[in-house]
Amino acid sequence: MSIQEICRVVRNEQLGDGLYRLVLDAPQIAAAAQCGQFVHIACGEGNLLRRPISICLAENGALHIVFQVKGSGTEWLAARKEGDALDVLGPLGHGFDVAALGAKPVFLGGGIGVPPMLQTVKCAKAAGAAPRAILGFRNQGAVILEDEFRAVCETFVTTDDGSYARHGFVTDVLKELLADATGVAACGPKPMLKAIAALAKDAGLPCQVSMEERMGCGIGACLVCACALKAENGETRYGHVCKDGPVFNAEEVEW
Ligand SMILES: Cc1cc2nc3c(=O)[nH]c(=O)nc-3n(C[C@H](O)[C@H](O)[C@H](O)COP(=O)(O)OP(=O)(O)OC[C@H]3O[C@@H](n4cnc5c(N)ncnc54)[C@H](O)[C@@H]3O)c2cc1C
Ligand code: FES
Structure with missing residues (x-):
């Protein structure tokens, strides 16, 4: 069931160039949220439609969302200050089924597809699995949430241009982990998801994509x-x- 909640901004933190994390006081939505779901946010009077943003974390009554400024809606969100009110609808959609991914799941995120995988890795760990994460970014300036992933599980980082961590794509690392994996889940650009799905299929592993x-x-x-x-x-x-x-x-x- 989705809930419409007027949420106060607890913190608005800039994570990088055009990248922001908003922490919202959202006790009802946070309590109902499951990993991989999203919220739909009203972005001011000038934007008729709500904007969908994934739930990055939902804990202790707070909702964390991480977003990249793309147009007028996300620009409006980026300008929110502590104490501002946001009209949020959620949690929406059908999230990841971590139980179906076995004891050794591998979670992959690409770019702005990385945030929802943080809650997902935490869910898998809480359910007793030993998750690993592979995070891919365009370059060093686009890297987000690395420390938070490393605090929860073994984490591999790649950059397309080699400016940070391993040079290459998330699929290069996935190929090395598949032999010891029980399932795969991913969020990111469609070509990345397609390549991950093909690798998981060849390995005979269940694969979920956002x-x-x-x-x-x-x-x-x-x-x-x-x-x-x-x-x-x-x-x-x-x-x-x-x-x-x-x-x-x-x-x-x-x-
Ligand atoms: C399920 C889901 C989860 C998402 N999670 C995140 C996230 O965690 N972080 C993040 O930065 N972005 C996320 N996005 C993309 C985000 O919704 C768009 O970047 C955002 O709506 C752009 O709005 P805008 O007004 O800034 O840009 P504009 O391009 O001006 O938007 C114009 C219209 O197009 C829609 N739109 C534009 N791009 C997208 C898009 N890629 N997907 C869906 N609608 C779009 C907007 O909602 C709006 O109605 C997610 C999208 C979906 C569908
Ligand atoms: S956004 Fe209206 S049916 Fe999905």
Whole structure:
């Protein structure tokens, strides 16, 4: 069930160039949130539609969201100050099923797809698994949340240009970890998810991916967020990323 909550900004912290973390006092949404879900945030009078942002952490009544400034909505969010009120709808969507990923899951995040994997790694650990994380970024300036991941699990970092940590893609590291893994889950750009899904399939491992589509209502009523899925008879069917997703079994997705 989704909740509409007026949340106070506890902290707005700049993490990097155009990258922000907002910590919100959101006791009701935080208590109901599951890893991989998102919230839909009203971004001021000039922006008619709410903006979908993943839940990075939900603990002790606080909701952490991490976002990149892209346009007017995220610019408005970036300008929020301590004590400001935000109209937040959530938790929304269908998150990660960490129990289905076994005792040694590998979690991958790419760029602004990294934040939701933090709560997911914590969920897996709390459920008794031994998670590992692989985080990929464009370059050193885009690296976020590394320390928080390292505090929870073994963490590997890659950069596309080699300006920090290992030079290469998250899939280069995944290939080395697959032999000892029981499942894979990921959030990030679609080409990255597609490559991860193919590797997991070849290794015979369950794989869950968090998909991103433009959104209108965020609750399954407008069809803006349709994404192509495989039907059981082999034909294409359409699902709602906001309601059926954002997390899907990779084998369901029509890549
Ligand atoms: C399930 C989900 C989770 C997301 N989680 C995060 C996150 O944790 N951090 C983060 O930085 N970004 C996240 N995004 C992307 C984020 O929603 C967009 O960057 C944001 O809506 C852009 O709004 P804007 O007004 O700044 O940009 P504009 O481009 O001006 O937006 C115009 C319209 O397009 C929509 N839109 C634009 N880009 C996207 C997009 N990529 N996905 C969905 N709608 C879009 C906006 O909601 C708005 O209605 C997520 C998207 C989805 C679907
Ligand atoms: S955003 Fe309206 S149906 Fe998904």
